[in-house]
Amino acid sequence: MMLERYIDNYLPAATAATNPGIYFDTASRLAACASRHGWAEAEFQAIEFLSKRIEISRCVYDSYLQSGARASSTPLAAELQPLALLLLFKDFQRLYTAGNISNAIKRLNAILRLLDYLSANKVVLAEELLSLINTEAEQFLQTLQHANTPPTEDLVKSEVLPAGALPLTVLFWEGPIARAYLATLKSMGLKPEKIIHLVARNDLSTKKPVGRFLPGLMKLAYAQSKQKNSIHHWSATLQKTETTLYQCVRSTIESGLVFSKEVIDDALALSDLGEYCADVETLMIDNLADDALYTRLSALPQTQVLFTGGGIVPKKLLEISSLKFIHVHPGYLPDVRGADCALWSHLMKGRTSATCFYMAPGIDDGDVIFAAYLPSLDFGVAMTEKELKTLYRATYAFFDPWIRACVLRRSLVLTKGFTSVAAYPQSEVSSVTYHFMHERIQRAAFDRIFPVARP
Incomplete structure (x- = not known):
């Protein structure tokens, strides 16, 4: 041989x-x-x-x-x-x-x-x-034959809870995911009791300190603005340069996941956080392992914290006894753990999925609050070789955040705003952890997500 x-x-x-x-x-x-x-x-x-x-x-x-x-x-x-x-x-x-x-x-x-x-x-x-x-x-x-996984019933519907304060602190890291979450909460008539807005002390690309010669408040405002522009760069760019793709993905999210035009517009507007919560606190940090973040979170009264991104949550934060961290992962846990799971789930299971769960040390480990496979979503957009990176960027700017927001919305209803949670442990028997997907496998995934023959 x-x-x-x-x-x-x-x-x-x-x-x-x-x-x-x-x-x-x-x-x-x-x-x-x-x-x-x-x-x-x-x-x-x-x-x-x-x-x-x-x-x-x-x-x-x-x-x-x-x-x-x-x-x-x-x-x-x-x-x-x-x-x-x-x-x-x-x-x-x-x-x-x-x-x-x-x-x-x-x-x-x-x-x-x-x-x-x-x-x-x-x-x-x-x-x-x-x-x-x-x-x-x-x-x-x-x-490659994916599993023919059925969708979770009664997942996609417009949901509203009794208006009022939500016993939840949002750990806000600027980005499409956090914006989708806040717009979703607002559409349901809910306001978190607190938002802690995390601002990176160092430039996300160069890792150099931002506004090092500016006085305190000006430095914070400049860093916040620079971070917002950096993180939302591809979202803003694709809306202008790939209008057809953007509109197709957006209309599919609206119809397939039942998010109104107004909710998506709200997320894309990048409004002041005061529109979503009366108590917004800004904290400048090096990263999630910054001692300043640990000190601040440790001082919170007993509550639940909605994680919106910013890196891997350090074990010491997850071990703060007064807090429970809630995360929405774009994959059905434990079957689809890891990175690029919006793509892996569709490629391996036949449809996208997401899980709302309590975080624990480890990769996507912790008790499950609600896991779901989403309905089939038909984007009706043809893929060409030159569009691969564009499709990847569009996935994480417009698609992945609303997969998560959809399951967050349903989780809020099922748990009455996380006040009545019956979480269950993950079974390791079916656990599979995926890692960032190579471009050749991305092509196979996008061929399934955008199933129109390439010219």
Whole structure:
């Protein structure tokens, strides 16, 4: 078999351990996997571990800690990187043949990321090997059959609760998600008891301090304005440059998820936060791990906090005993965890989904308040190759926020404004964690979301 022949050819370069005593010495683990044609549990676990690391970091390092963090910043030796690719591909073939599609596509995601890394670093691969990988990858994506998951009943309807204060603090991080949430609450006649508006002390792109020579209040106002313009850049740009796409996505959200024109306009208006809550407090922070944020949240009376973004919530915040953090994840938990789940859910389950849950340390871990699969949404827009990045940006500017807002709306009704919650633990049996989707897999996902043949 051609693949095994190539693996045997690369094996001599991987015989010596470069980091003895480290939990995962990549060279020696590759050698162990390459030296056995028939794999057992040890080999499966080693390739699973390495695949996840590559999906996250988009490259491969010479050693890792048990937590998954790299043990050093040294990349795996160039002569060993093709071997890592070959072993990932061997496991992809195994999973694909066994019908384990959810893990096969995760393995393919790692393979495609590693291929990009090898190409960027001018690591030469045999043409027949590249052809084999690319051919099987394309065949897999073209024939991929998603699960025929039924939608959750009675999900999309206009909902109104008795008007009044909502016993909830919104941890507001400027962006389409936060704006969709506030517009949704307002449309339901609800006002959170408090909004804590988080403003980044450093520029989101350059990481340099914003307005360092300005006095306090001017610096805060400038940073707030700069952050708003930066985060909503693609939303504003696409409304002007991709009017047809924007209008199609918007009209689908209006009709398919039952959000009125006025609610979406409200979210896009980027109004002053005082329109949504009488108690708005602004806090400038470095990031979510900033001690100033921990101190402020610790001082809150017992309440529930609606998380709207800004990064990974540190464990120390989630452990504040007086608070419960609520998050809406764009995937059905625990079946669709991780990143890019608006796309992964549609690709793997046949439709988009979302889950409202109480946050706990871990990736999308915590007790579920309400999980739902959304109705089929027909955007009626053709996709072309040049539109891939545009579609990705449009997804996160206009589509993903309203998936979340739809499930937030229904959760509020079912729990009477989070005052009567019957949350349940996630079952790990069906848990699958996805990572950021490679562009070639994005194409397959967008072909399903925008199912009009490309010219």
